[in-house]
Amino acid sequence: VTVSDPALDPTVIESLRQLTAEGEPDVVREVLALFRGGAPARIAAIGAAWRAGDAGALQRTAHEFKGASATIGAFALQKCCRELEIAGRSGTLDRGSALLEALDAEYARVDAAIAELLR
Amino acid sequence: VLVADDDAVSRTVVAAILRKGGYAVHLANDGGEAWAALQGAEPPAIAVIDWMMPVIDGPEICRRLRSAQGPTLTYVILLTSRDGFADIVAGLDSGADDYVTKPAREDELLARVSVGVRVVTLQRTLADRVRSLEEALSSVKQLQGLLPICSYCKSIRDDQNYWRRVETYISDHSGVQFSHSFCPDCYERYVKPQLEALESNEAEGE
Numbered sequence: 001v002t003v004s005d006p007a008l009d010p011t012v013i014e015s016l017r018q019l020t021a022e023g024e025p026d027v028v029r030e031v032l033a034l035f036r037g038g039a040p041a042r043i044a045a046i047g048a049a050w051r052a053g054d055a056g057a058l059q060r061t062a063h064e065f066k067g068a069s070a071t072i073g074a075f076a077l078q079k080c081c082r083e084l085e086i087a088g089r090s091g092t093l094d095r096g097s098a099l100l101e102a103l104d105a106e107y108a109r110v111d112a113a114i115a116e117l118l119r
Numbered sequence: 120v121l122v123a124d125d126d127a128v129s130r131t132v133v134a135a136i137l138r139k140g141g142y143a144v145h146l147a148n149d150g151g152e153a154w155a156a157l158q159g160a161e162p163p164a165i166a167v168i169d170w171m172m173p174v175i176d177g178p179e180i181c182r183r184l185r186s187a188q189g190p191t192l193t194y195v196i197l198l199t200s201r202d203g204f205a206d207i208v209a210g211l212d213s214g215a216d217d218y219v220t221k222p223a224r225e226d227e228l229l230a231r232v233s234v235g236v237r238v239v240t241l242q243r244t245l246a247d248r249v250r251s252l253e254e255a256l257s258s259v260k261q262l263q264g265l266l267p268i269c270s271y272c273k274s275i276r277d278d279q280n281y282w283r284r285v286e287t288y289i290s291d292h293s294g295v296q297f298s299h300s301f302c303p304d305c306y307e308r309y310v311k312p313q314l315e316a317l318e319s320n321e322a323e324g325e
Contacts, residue, residue: 015225019135027135034127063171067200068128071222 005076007106007113012073032114035072042068043107046084050096058096059088074110077103120232121145123153123180124169124198133167133198133223140229150175157184162193164239165232167219169198170206178213185214192242194235198223 019027042065049057066081080103087095120142124130127148134144145163147153151174157166170177177197184193197210197218207218216238217231266288267276274282286297301310 016132016135019132019139019225021135021138027131031128031131031135034131038127060171063200064126067221068126071126071128071132 007074007076007109008117009073009075013117016072029118031072032118035068036111036114038068039065039107039111043103046081046103047100049088050084050093050100053093055088055091055093057088058093059085062088069110074106077106077110080106121147121153121156121163121166121168123147123150123156123166123172123177125149125172126169129169129198129221129223133228136223136225136228137167137232139225140232142232149173150177150180154180154183157193164192165194165196165235167196167198167228167232168215169221170200170210177215178210181210181214192239194239196228196231196235 013028016028016031017026042061045061046058046065049061062081062084066078066085069075069078069081080099084096084099084103087093087099120137122130122134122137122144123146124133125148130146130148134146137144142165145156147156150168150172153166153168153172154175156163157180166180168177168180175183181195181197184195195215195217197207197215198221199206199210199218200221210218216235219228219231268274268285269276269282273285275285275288276282277288289295290297
């Protein structure tokens with residue numbers, strides 16, 4: 001994944017848009033708002049698990065956020081989560097700090113992209 | 120269709136896919152709610168259940184369903200993460216009918232749900248057929264064994280040693296009613312000569 005990749009995959013966003021039924025609220029707006037509403041708490045939980053040295057919790061919280069990221073097409077964010085999940089599973093928490101920084105940076109990109117779409 | 124997923128993002132997308140596919144969707148936010156819906160008066164025919172959920176996880180719901188399954192079958196599709204191959208085997212072992220990897224794709228999910236609809240419909244049709252056959256069987260009076268029959272007039276000897284007309288005997292021992300008619304051979308052999316005799320009598324009378 002390079003920085004030039006879009007934070008949100010346009011194909012995924014378009015397929016979500018196609019799910020909106022006539023006269024119903026836009027599925028893209030609904031899903032992105034839900035994602036954005038839950039993301040800060042999820043990122044905080046991942047960070048807290050790492051700081052507590054709780055590998056099991058790190059694996060679980062990173063896994064959950066990975067699923068939500070993939071659903072909205074935030075593939076770079078999904079990759080950050082996967083690395084944290086693997087770190088949790090293998091119990092190698094020493095790289096955690098760098099991985100969490102990458103997660104924060106990528107989420108900032110996703111958040112901006114969502115803001116743009118919801119505007 | 121029941122959609123059970125604690126992740127609101129995934130739950131919303133799965134529900135939107137199924138609604139677009141024309142299904143009525145019932146939502147559950149965790150395994151406890153899902154289990155309550157499955158135990159309700161009208162359990163859903165299809166359930167799309169996330170593997171990892173608080174209260175009761177997906178495989179545990181499958182195990183409980185399979186050990187408590189009554190006459191109505193619920194077809195269970197587990198949602199698993201893409202890299203969880205071990206999860207897939209464990210999920211199917213726990214009693215799931217199928218699985219879909221997350222994030223669910225619209226075409227794949229709808230295709231798998233329609234397989235579920237086919238299985239559930241087939242199962243219900245078979246259950247209905249078995250029920251109606253059982254009812255029919257209980258209303259049929261038994262008619263089997265060795266019957267003594269007269270070689271000439273075809274009367275049947277009953278348990279009380281009476282010789283009875285074959286149609287009376289069968290009517291008494293089954294739900295069969297007879298309507299009397301004649302076959303083409305007997306028409307030629309018996310009815311026609313009688314009609315001709317009748318006509319010639321009438322002609323002579325005139």
